[in-house]
Amino acid sequence: MIGRREHRALARTEASREVGVVLRRRAIDNPWIDHMWSPLMVLDEVPATAPWSVLSNEADSTLYYAGSASMDLFSSETANYRDNLADGEPRIWIALRRQNGGSELELTKVTADPTEGEAIFESGCDVIGTVAMPPGIASWIAAFVDEFHVERAFHKRKRDRTSEDRKREASEGPPRGKGGA
Numbered sequence: 210m211i212g213r214r215e216h217r218a219l220a221r222t223e224a225s226r227e228v229g230v231v232l233r234r235r236a237i238d239n240p241w242i243d244h245m246w247s248p249l250m251v252l253d254e255v256p257a258t259a260p261w262s263v264l265s266n267e268a269d270s271t272l273y274y275a276g277s278a279s280m281d282l283f284s285s286e287t288a289n290y291r292d293n294l295a296d297g298e299p300r301i302w303i304a305l306r307r308q309n310g311g312s313e314l315e316l317t318k319v320t321a322d323p324t325e326g327e328a329i330f331e332s333g334c335d336v337i338g339t340v341a342m343p344p345g346i347a348s349w350i351a352a353f354v355d356e357f358h359v360e361r362a363f364h365k366r367k368r369d370r371t372s373e374d375r376k377r378e379a380s381e382g383p384p385r386g387k388g389g390a
Contacts, residue, residue, distance in 0.1 A: 224282040229255045235270040248303040248338040253345035278319040284357040289322045291354050299342040302326030307335045
């Protein structure tokens, strides 16, 4: 019989939270592009600021509030969140994509799952980066992990025997014990 806590944890539990994202647009000396975007920080509270508002303007860089994004947590990924939190500096992955090949960016993903974050790097998004995880978000994720994490035993699978293995065993005959005869 599955206990109440184990039953809840086996379901694909989801928690969501809106966060704010701040980006930096930095001028660079490059013959093909004149600037570069990079995620700067995640805000654990969404401000009452319009998306793509300029927060500060310096000689070679401009900070923008990119807008809000949903961070989703799933009970099936608690081991990944736990590993991220156990690291000395937990991170959040942010991905943005150019809209219709133009210069405008769209916020596509914000995640605390390192496995998903690494997969984003392979996806071909235009702007990808990690930022430090704010303490409020780290506490929220830690509470989720505490409530829903179930340690799963690792089961090593045996290799399937190939037809060559079966032929070799058949030609060698039954195994002999020690001492002969």
